[in-house]
Amino acid sequence: MSRYFFDLHNGDGPVLDDEGQELATRESVAMEVGRILGDIARDEMPETRNGTIALTVRDDTGRTITVARLTFSNEWID
Numbered sequence: 001m002s003r004y005f006f007d008l009h010n011g012d013g014p015v016l017d018d019e020g021q022e023l024a025t026r027e028s029v030a031m032e033v034g035r036i037l038g039d040i041a042r043d044e045m046p047e048t049r050n051g052t053i054a055l056t057v058r059d060d061t062g063r064t065i066t067v068a069r070l071t072f073s074n075e076w077i078d
Contacts, residue, residue, distance in 0.1 A: 002060055004029055006036055009054040010044070020060070029057060029066070037070045050074070 005020040023029050033055055040053055052071045059065050 004032075004060075004065070005058040006032065007056040007058065008036075008040070009056065010040070011051060011053075033057060033066070033068045037068060041070055041072060 001022040001024050003020040003022050005017040007017055008015040021032065023032060036055055037053065044053075050071075050073045052069055054067060054069045056064055057066045057068075
């Protein structure tokens with residue numbers, strides 16, 4: 001297993017993960033990215049009309065291995 005770090009970029013500046021998680025496969029990393037972005041979308045995004053959040057995943061050497069973005073847009077049609 002390898003340790004991966006999930007850094008959040010949500011417009012308030014980066015929130016760096018200094019603990020990380022041990023995961024066995026790339027699929028496990030992708031599932032964790034989806035879980036984190038889904039939680040943030042559910043808990044934080046509805047408070048704003050529009051926004052983008054990004055999650056940068058680093059391996060245990062500090063190398064970025066993937067970046068995922070989620071964009072939220074809500075426009076009321078009157």
